[in-house]
Amino acid sequence: MYMAASLLWKKIWKHKLFYLFMLPGLVWFFLFSYMPLYGIQVAFRDFNYMGGFTGSPWAGFKYFKQFFDFYQSGDIIRNTIIISLMKLLIGFPMPVILAILLNEVRNRRFKKIVQTVSYLPYFVSWIVVITLMQRLLTPAGGPINDAISLIFGMEPIKFLNNTTWFYQIVVSSDIWKNIGWSSIIYMAAIAGIDQQLYEAVKIDGAGRFRQMWHITLPGIRNIAIILFILATGTLMSAGYEQLLLLNGPATTAIGSVLDVHVINSGISQGRLSYAAAVGLFQSFIALILVVSVNQIARKYSDVSLF
Template sequence: MKNRLENSRLGKRIWQHKLFYLFMLPGIIWFFLFSYVPLYGIQVAFRDYTFIGGFTGSPWAGFKYFEQFFNYYQSGDIIRNTVIISLMKLLIGFPMPIILALLLNEVRKIRFKKTIQTLSYLPYFVSWIVVVTLMQRLLTPYGGPVNDVVSMLGADPIQFLNNPTWFYQMIVGSDIWKNIGWNSIIFMAAIAGIDQQLYEAAKMDGAGRFRQMWHITLPGIRNVAIILFILAVGNLMSAGYEQLLLLNGPATASIGSVLDVHAINSGIREGRLSYAAAVGLFQSIIGLILILTVNRIARKVSDVSLF
């Protein structure tokens, strides 16, 4: 009886807000088609997949390809490189959009603010191929403008790219430059939703801009930051395929080989689809475990969580 009553109330609420659910329908369909239907292909990781046999006709292989990956002599290095690069992007790159949003919020000249916003958003829409080509032109020691300035200062030209000494700086720096503006949009929206009366009250109490930022703005975007951090932790086993494929070279292979590139190369270049699917499934499982763990910790510490 109780379940029937709850179901009837739920149905009434859904019907009452039917227009909102109708607007949600395209998004639900999209996620179902592109996020849930492809889960059927997970079985490729457990089969000796062939195009003739397909998903169900290929012979069952069990954990054969997982064992191949973990027995691969470079698997430990690949996992370590992936975690190191992802951690650096997370710890250094995640706060940057927050800092940019806080700084833009303090700008009072609208034209200057919009100009900075536009310039910071644009790199997000540029492909990594163009970004890496631009980096090669700017940073080359053979006539690049950056090294021209270095030479004018009396120092020797620096080989920034394909150099293990500068590899992490190039990876993290280019990732921040490309994504900082786009990622700051969410924090700017969160700041815009803060009640302006709080700032007025703080001014009356004699609080300056920094104290307003510390005691009002940051607490106001805390929940959004926690949720985005939880989602970012879920990508810890994904260091970024296209960026690492283009910036990594023979000289940096020992610190630049990551799971994303290894899986794509194994599947597309070598045709080992089952092996590549096993590596990708391993990444997804670890990502799921990380999200669940961090989500539980966040719920206990701050009462903010995804679910």
């Protein structure tokens, strides 16, 4: 065992510069991902500020039971899963498609313009995005409704705070905001594909579509599987800011999700133990999903996180 430890330290010292580059990321994860785990115990205590984390009395599974006894808990969980599934199934392929299409563009200037335009929404806060959507989609003089009335002669449509259009607005705005940034990884994976493979299939008479199908897609397959496994961990997290801003009285029945419920319970109502319990429930289900999908991916594709 001593020899193994000695050999490990020798390898670390040999590649010390690489580990030095990793150090800021490791410190960040330790400070913001691992140290806060100490506070998980709040979910099992009747937390009060006088007692703190360790001085508050134990409550066991009291707050977990409170959540499942809450008359809207089933609806909240169902809404979260529905919205998250729609984002995953519809939104996940979009960055792949964008990356492949951009790879086929031969005009470098046009390609850079499209990339820049698609990246920019990621850096805009949801508050700005939702405000922009409100201005564009309002039935009282919004340009979208004005165009619909002018071209089709239809009455103005109330897109926002409308159960008919709620899911479409949520999913489409999420895709628009994240598609460019998410495509960066796939663009990098495509850039790493051996160009000789393309030359070889060209000699065999393969067109652009067949090159895309037989070379590009298999070349990014492993990356796509890894990212899909990670994405399944978000099935219990539909997105706090977006749903908080888009959801209204008319869409509460289909727009109330766990993320907003946790924040409202913890911050607005001061029920920190209850909010921690619900948040821990989210994380526990996410862990089960990631491990399960990882095992399925390992069995059928030989690609996995661990």
